[in-house]
Amino acid sequence: MRCCFVLTCEQVQAALSAQLDGEPSPLDSDLIDVHVAGCVQCRAFYDRAADVNRLFAFSDVEIKVPDLSDEILAGVESTWRRQATTRTLNAFLSRIAMVIVGVGWVLWAIALLMTNATDASSAVAVDPYYMRVSMETVSLRCAIGFGLLFASWQPRVAGGLLPMMGALWMFSFGFAVRDFALGQLNQETLTYLLLVLFSLLVLLWNWSVSHGWVYVSSLIRSLGAAPHS
Structure with a gap:
């Protein structure tokens, strides 16, 4: 079949x-x-x-991708080290500057105190109003000097001193402009104004090195951000 x-x-x-x-x-x-x-x-x-x-x-053939992790990490590490070195150097220099300016304030206060002690017999020196203003001036200069010295020891307080020094510079500059317009600007006032400015700048320098740029960049980003609907 x-x-x-x-x-x-x-x-x-x-x-x-x-x-x-x-x-x-x-x-x-x-x-x-x-x-x-x-x-x-x-x-x-x-x-x-x-x-x-x-x-x-x-x-299914395995494509071998070159491992670039070492090169990337090496580049990032070198950049981070340069930034860290720059930040450390600026922090050190700003603290040294605060010490120098702070010592300048204290020495100026001591010089004024000695001048008042030398002129104690004069008629102007025994005036109660003059003595009170002189002591307040000495106290202010000592306070600024000791504040800068403390900020150089503990840099975290530098940001807290900025508003005070900013206000002091603003009012001092305004009165200096008035004295200049009236022809009454003298060497002592100019020295005081420059020392206040230097104090403000060294505080701002130290604050920006530590964490000031973080706040500034965050503020810039928040101002440039688009509002949510």
């Missing part, structure tokens, strides 16, 4: 898929080849499946 076995396209395509995937084929390879040779649809299916299989095989 003769047996006739007819293959369908679905069976052949399933067998082709198994072959391409590396799985056991349910059909003999000779039968599959004979069917594919005479079937346009199965031959096209095989070509498409082979292309897809090659595409996935290519995508």
Whole structure:
């Protein structure tokens, strides 16, 4: 008796898929080849499946990406070290400047106190109003000097002294402009004005080195930020 076995396209395509995937084929390879040779649809299916299989095989190839982490970290570390060195140097110099200006204030107060003691016998020196103003001037200069010396020892308080020195400079500069307009600006007033300005600048210098730029940059970003709707 003769047996006739007819293959369908679905069976052949399933067998082709198994072959391409590396799985056991349910059909003999000779039968599959004979069917594919005479079937346009199965031959096209095989070509498409082979292309897809090659595409996935290519995508599975590991592409070696160079490890640039060491170079990146080296660049960041060198930049950070330069910034840290600059910040440390500026902090040290600003503290030295505060010591110099603070000592200048204290020496000026001592000089004024000695001048008052020398002129104690004069009629002007014994005037109660003059003596009170002189003592207040000595106290103010000593307070500024000791404040700067303390800020050089504890830099975290420099920001707290800024509003006081800013207000002192503002009013002193205003009165100096008035004295200049009236022709009454003398050397002592000019020295006092410059010393107040130097005190304000060294405090601002030290504050900006420690954390002032963080606040300033944050304020600039907040002012430039777009409002939320």
